[in-house]
Amino acid sequence: MEHHKGKILVVDDEPAVRRILTTRLSMAGYQVVTAADGEEALALFTQSPPDLVILDVMIPKGDGYQICQDLRSTSDVPIIMLTALSDVADRIAGLRMGADDYLVKPFSPKELEARINTILRRLKKTPLSASPENGILQAGSLFVDCNRRRVYLNQQLVRLTEIEFNVLELLINQAGEPLSRADILQAIWGYAPSQPGDLRLVDVHVSRLRGKIEVDPKQPEYIITERGMGYSFQRRSGRSSQPVGIGQE
Known part of the structure; x- marks a missing residue:
């Protein structure tokens, strides 16, 4: 059986972005599923919850902020938001909805991979310390x-x-x-x-x-x-x- 480092749900309405991320993340050892809009994203998430979600802000059938809030209401899954919005306040809005991190478009797929690796590696680590008082x-x-x-x-x-x-x-x-x-x-x-x-x-x-x-x-x-x-x-x-x-x- 093929071993995957984790399952990632990519939500973006741009086919080129979905294709690039699927290729890059699959080569890095992740299982990748994709959605082109909010409705499809929620359906896929419900069917088989992933280990991490990459979520674009500007998507049809429910914008990324609302989808982030919907996911966070039922799950603690890590969420990295992608945004083409230049205003810092717009980026912070996603974090307030429950996202764990964000990247501004255009972004480097290599940087996204690094952030994914850091988040998922962190989740698998043992506690930082046995103190205070044995945890x-x-x-x-x-x-x-x-x-x-x-x-x-x-x-x-x-x-x-x-x-x-x-x-x-x-x-x-x-x-x-x-x-x-x-x-x-x-x-x-x-x-x-x-x-x-x-x-x-x-x-x-x-x-x-x-x-x-x-x-x-x-x-x-x-x-x-x-x-x-x-x-x-x-x-x-x-x-x-x-x-x-x-x-x-």
Whole structure:
């Protein structure tokens, strides 16, 4: 049986783009399926969920933003958006809908391959550290199990995407020490900032994280902005109750 590195769904209404990406990604060892519009993309995703989605913003039968939001409502699958829009705000819109990364058209297929490899490799890695406390962190009402990659707030399971968990895990393992946005981008996404908007990728994911793990995202207690430096995780004193069912499958 032929072994694939993973299954990728390519959603783009340009036949040339679908053809090029299918050829390049297949040669790189991925199984590739393609869709030309939003309806076809959702149907294919439902039939056989892929390991990663490459999603163009400008597609018929549901634009890329809406499709991204629909996918994210039911799945944590990594999503890389492709956009021909030059405005940084337009690119950030996709991230706010739940995308994990984006590339601006025209793009280098080699760069796209590198980003895919980084994301999928990251998902298969073991936890960054066995600390704190053998992979378990309790801070106030927040409980993080890095071994099982689960997060609880007030004993309720919090649903994070894989990228969001990776960012949280990175900050936890450097607790109390500020990490620059460039360092976070390099550590999680695997590339250095090279164009306007790249560092906003980190800001949007931190904002999404705060919206999920902070009691009041506007006054965060865990992920703190270090002005002129970046972000840090502050471990509050006190212990939370162990979430119901933790340690059980």
